[in-house]
Amino acid sequence: MAKINGNEIRPGNVLEHNGGLWAAVKVSHVKPGKGGAFAQVELKNLRNGSKLNERFRSADKVERVRLEQKDQQFLYETDGMLVFMDQETFEQIELPSDILGDRRPFLQDGMTVQIEYYESEALNATLPEKVICTIEDTEPVVKGQTAANSFKPATLDNGVRVMVPPFVGTGEQIVVSTETMDYVERA
Template sequence: MQMNVTSVRVGNILEIDNGLWRVMKATHVTPGKGVACMQLEMRNVETGTKTNKRFNSSERVERAVLSQRDMQYLYADGDDYHFMDMETYDQITLNSEILEDALAYLLPEMMVQVEFHEDRPLNVKLPQTVVLEVIECDAALKGQTATSSYKPGRLETGASIMVPPYLESGTRVKVNTETGEFVERA
């Protein structure tokens, strides 16, 4: 499926030079002189090698045709993560390399979409936002306003997050899974 390179997002799987590449970073570059372009940092799905490529913003790229299945995350066993297909009850095991950024937001019994290319799992798509508990954060400082500053905190999955100063440990928050940013209190 052809798509404009400016529509490419992190996590997309592209077919380039007869290989499948997962987009790790996508940056739109607009230099002072010249044509705007997209800088893509990608990792080859088969070999694990990384590459950076620049595409003219008017170019089109081939997005891999992937089938999606709704699955439930069950548990972790070392570097292996187990998922169950909700229609057939078949279980699959994915390693931490496939999950990468999703690990920071995965909790047991969470529903995700696993993308397959010819019956081979390649990618895990999380919901746009997830609700997680803040287990640790600094105390609020007197005089801090809610709008101007954030303080570091840690989620129940171990991921770091910047939260407003009025939040305390034990508060459940909604987190954007694409950016890792605080959205609102849950």
């Protein structure tokens, strides 16, 4: 593991701090008028999801942890657990369904998901950047309503509501960003 200075912490870094594994969510560098500069870091515990705000001075040393990333295929959900399979060894692992948070509806059967491991413990799951969804319900197109850059609400086949351009209709397939949960383009 590598030790880094407190001012080198970036969002997405995984740190070993206070005996736990923490992901840096937000980092802001502060230079007060009096005293030394420091990094104000919002940390999220990778094991239990708790949050912590911490100050790191440039002289502070923290352990940066590298997580091993493996692509695994989603098989099914059972009793609140998501079952994934390693595509090389065919081993199956179970992760709690809340590991994906509000992006859970975008998980589709057979989808390849990136699972992050620390030693042999699975800590995080990341969906692909973009997924294809079908629009189940949206308002019909009204001619002449496209003077401004307007969007209309639409419900997807997974129950998520997104804003789409007026030319997109019911039954069409669209590409949705799993990061921002926004419409990207037609599929």
